[in-house]
Amino acid sequence: MFMKKKKMILAVVALAVLGLLFFSLKYFSSTKHPYLEYQGTESKIDKDQERMQQFIIGSSDIPQSGQVLWESGKTAEMISRFIYESLVSISETKDIEFILAEEISFHEEGTVADVVIRETVFSDGTALTAEKVKEAYLILNQPGSSYAGMDLMKSVVGMEEYQQGTAEDISGIEVLSEKQLRFQFQDVLLNNMQVFSMPVIHKIENKETYSGTGPYQIESVKGMQEIILSENTYAKKNPYEYSTIRFVNMPLEVLNSQMKEFSPDAVIISAQTSLDLFKQQECYDIYGFPSGNYSYIGFSPDCKKSVQEAVCAVTDPAGIYRNIRSVNSPSVEYMTAEGITAAAKGGESFRKLAKGLNAEKLSKTLREQLNGATLKFLCPDNTIARMYYKEFADQFGQYDIKVEGIFVDAAKMQEYLYKENTYDFYFSYEMSETPKQIIEKNYDKDELKSLLKTVLERDCKKMYDTLEETNFKEKLIVPVDVQKQYLAVLSDCHNKEMLSQLLEW
Template identity: 30%
Template sequence: MYSWLYSIEEKIMNQQKIKWDKKYILIVFIGLCLVITFLIFNNREKSNTLIFEGSPEYIKKSDEQKKQLTIGVTNPPQESKSYLGQDQTSRLTKRLVYEPIVYIKKDLSIEFMLADKIIFSKDGLEAKVELNKKAKFSNGDVVNAETVKKSYLELNKTTSQYSQKDICKTIKGMEDYQLGKNNDISGIIIDNEYELTFQFNSCSILNIQGLSIPIFKTVENSKWAIGTGEYAFEKYSHNKSIELKKNLYKHTSKYAFEKIIIKGTSTIERKNEVDKFNLDICEVSLTSHINDIKEAKYHNVYEVNDAFHLNYLEFNLNDKVGENKDIRKTIYYSINKSDLKQGFDKNERMNNCQLSSLNNEKSLETYDLDIAKKAYHNVKNIKEIEYYTLGDTVSALRYDMMNKNLKEVGLNLKKTSQYDATLRYTTHQLTSPILDFEESIMNSSLKESYQTFIQSSYQNNCQNILKDFEDYCHNEYVTVPISTVAYGLAISSDVDQDSVRDLMINS
């Protein structure tokens, strides 16, 4: 009897074991599928930016080389007062040595540096800035409201060679000070040791940009002005290099290097420097001069979109046709960027419709004939769009492609040599084009609604103001971003990739 019971129990146990075995196999199978899916998507994401992967096994650095980061730039340092310029060396030095009140990255995000808090008034015409009381210059001196204002006075005086004076003109009294009419800037008021009030002429995105100039201090017995950044000047060789050392009074750290060297490196010199492991970072063309980097086998090469080189279609918002939002929307969704590729140069990439141009998506389209036709259905008595064009071959080819696109919705593109036409193709370089867009908006029928929007944005969170402005431009179809220029960023595989990429891309 008992053996019979044991036999039944054994069968039940075996059946349960089989069920659990099947469950276990199913769980393992699902797990493997998830891992494979993750790897596929992870590699796909990497492939959008990482175009060549190097290996640290090919690196043979000395102990001294391991402690430093060497950045190669096309144009060697020309000025020890690097906070004055806007070339690559100056931008890198300002990022590492001379911190501003706020730092504006090329993706239009805003980072508080010397500011602990910024509160804008409801009308956007005033900003109260509370400084970080822990911030210190590289000699140990504290940063206070007086030293901040001194930087504004020094950089904006009549004889100053500071390259970005224009972004400060929105501050009250600044233009008269820059012209030498006044000895003070009336719109910068010192409230107490660590607080200042900035007053502005109008509510503009320039107001936040006016808080982004480098803050520095000149001291006796020092060859260079000092800053509050993670590094300080150690050596300057004209037309050759700048050497930076750690700021011992900076308590937060992004970079592990004891020293950073920024030096001019020509294409001819590059291979020799790479072979000697004297070049951790450099920018290279994607169509030439990249083989020296690949042959060394130890650099990762990323494809990066140049945030300061944007090609776009610009609407004349003062034009009777251009001020029609449905017309702008029709054109926005009618343009097939893939058709325009024939006019691109080898380094151009289709823009992802972000004004900041930093996203590396290569083929994100806004082409949608259904949306375009619905928008055009709301338009009355407009059959033709005037388009400013030059007489060169590429412009003619671009015109033909765009005209073909617009005819799909019933619009005709008419060539004209008048620059104030409804539509024109524009190339913007060296700086962000967003200031041009704001000026166009402020001179149009959008001005009143835009002012309400910008005031609200400053109130909600001034750190998002430029991102909000970017969204506003898209929502109002102020422009149609077309393409941007891509370049290769080579980074030695033995250094922290994320922090160094951020330094290079956002400086």
């Protein structure tokens, strides 16, 4: 009798486990990527074994040489990420990960960092050493270099003198041993962590290209037409699984014919006509991801905290997109910005933290403080700004709070931003300012330095999460939206690592 009961219990448990497993598989297979906007059917493109080992990416800005780190453009940036690794990876979502660095420890109040290097080799078999890391900084920052990250490197002591040619060495980078370096910074700055994101390269003798420690290396270059990457046989692991990655020139005017010829696995979509074309193909998934101009709400220097809290809680960025962006800007697409340190901030983003605010309670407190007065909204005197004014008036109107528009000449906006007792909050849209510039403009310099010093010495990986949380608590800036770009990927691409890499663009 006891054995029968035991068998029945085991059978019930087994069924429950199977049911849970079935549910999990069903749930996770149907969970969509947050950027996915259009889901195609499984690819109808026939691929032989050789084609299945290739991943073809179409783009309209193929570099003209293999020295991709000295060329501008999104495709050059993408190619370099397949070939070169850095001490630290800082993703578009501002997640920090140690790559070639085993350990980074800040001291001297955040102005000095000691870095321990991992054991690995470049694609030509040369071992990675501290000396090789310093050599990479010397190569990419030499006078006349067109490396795009040179300005970020200037926070290192002696870097600017070296870049200008007035010094033969970078005094702020010191080799301590075969696997250890010391970086000395001018001050405690936001740029300090970015310094470690520079690609570490190695000059191959008698070749124009440079080797890296990443999973691929440059195989061949047909100037501005095609660049082929092959696997780095020295790499310990290739998360992308393809033996070859081909970047093929696909300008808009010949996109249709190039699509038929190459059947690309992924293409950056550059115009509405391209978007429609890929939807017609039916075998591509289309992703919309952040790219470019940032929009945010800022406050007057003398603004009360109760106003900041209420604006943060009441503002509905999705409503702004739905009611204004999607209707009135058909040529430019936007999406909601999640954070202030990055539009697509992961982890503890501003938007995630703001969801916990009680809009009803905060708006009631603000109504009582206003006592019939209006919230003053500063914006340039033009048609689009008046649309935003109406949207904010409607959003706050739901909580019985009136918003008054203060319309000024667009050329005088900056002048009015620093005037006290003129306005409560303003909306800055389609700005070319980077998140770093926005933070530096809105934070007190000593306060920001103190915050960075503490977080860098405690856990430098948490720098952006800490900034996001501090910004949320202080309500200095509220992220609203960001320009959107599109990427088409064949529906049969199930490599998550490849998809993540593509959407870092």
